[in-house]
Amino acid sequence: MTVTTEAEASDWLKTTLGIDPDVLSRLDQLAALLLEENARQNLVAQGTLLHVWQRHIVDSAQLLHVPRKTLPGGEWLDLGTGAGFPGLVIAALQPERQVTVVDSRRLRTDWLSRAASALSLDNVRVIHGRVEELETQVYSVISARAFAPLEKLLTVSARFSTPDTLWLLPKGAGAPHELAMLSESWRHTFHVEQSLTDPAAGIIVGSLLGTPRPKGTRR
Numbered sequence: 496m497t498v499t500t501e502a503e504a505s506d507w508l509k510t511t512l513g514i515d516p517d518v519l520s521r522l523d524q525l526a527a528l529l530l531e532e533n534a535r536q537n538l539v540a541q542g543t544l545l546h547v548w549q550r551h552i553v554d555s556a557q558l559l560h561v562p563r564k565t566l567p568g569g570e571w572l573d574l575g576t577g578a579g580f581p582g583l584v585i586a587a588l589q590p591e592r593q594v595t596v597v598d599s600r601r602l603r604t605d606w607l608s609r610a611a612s613a614l615s616l617d618n619v620r621v622i623h624g625r626v627e628e629l630e631t632q633v634y635s636v637i638s639a640r641a642f643a644p645l646e647k648l649l650t651v652s653a654r655f656s657t658p659d660t661l662w663l664l665p666k667g668a669g670a671p672h673e674l675a676m677l678s679e680s681w682r683h684t685f686h687v688e689q690s691l692t693d694p695a696a697g698i699i700v701g702s703l704l705g706t707p708r709p710k711g712t713r714r
């Protein structure tokens with residue numbers, strides 16, 4: 496199944512995810528705020544503004560559906576959240592879950608705080624700063640859309656994960672290649688799932704079982 500239009504996006508949220516009108520109206524508000532703010536700062540590519548539901552909202556929401564298994568409960572960390580994707584959408588869809596969103600640009604974290612407050616999302620923690628400087632804490636789910644190449648992403652953020660943490664990494668068309676190029680010293684269960692919003696794009700899904708040992712040490 497694919498979701499390629501705004502009408503299909505809205506339909507998918509209602510029928511497949513079964514979201515209630517209250518959540519739908521929060522997401523509607525997020526889309527409206529994004530359109531307004533994008534005139535002030537370049538939060539998302541201008542060309543995607545006519546397709547906010549498909550390109551950003553469902554593209555984020557699909558992380559709750561695509562892995563085809565029950566997601567672990569507990570805190571969710573979204574790296575390089577930018578305009579709120581996927582972090583704010585997940586927080587709106589799962590109000591019982593604590594979602595931490597991180598971005599290094601002050602204008603973006605200011606926007607994330609304003610948007611979370613306008614949507615009354617009191618399950619969102621906004622952190623301004625570089626992921627590399629974030630306090631170490633273990634999370635149940637880690638997501639990152641368009642944040643960094645896989646090897647670098649894992650290098651800077653493996654410390655937030657245990658073998659029980661589920662990683663959800665929307666990666667575009669390069670997903671299989673990025674996974675194939677990942678250094679063999681990472682032990683993981685990653686595989687690529689097809690994106691609902693773009694059949695050519697992939698989402699890397701799985702867990703990290705171990706981190707590379709420093710060069711020169713034995714397994």
Ligand SMILES: C[S@@+](CC[C@H](N)C(=O)[O-])C[C@H]1O[C@@H](n2cnc3c(N)ncnc32)[C@H](O)[C@@H]1O
Pocket residue numbers: 539574575576577578579580581597598599600603624625626627639640641642
């Ligand atoms: C291409 S944008 C993607 C934003 C959002 N995830 C999306 O898909 O729409 C990447 C974001 O990562 C942030 N970023 C880049 N390097 C970072 C770092 N080391 N720590 C935290 N945020 C970072 C940027 O400020 C930017 O907002």
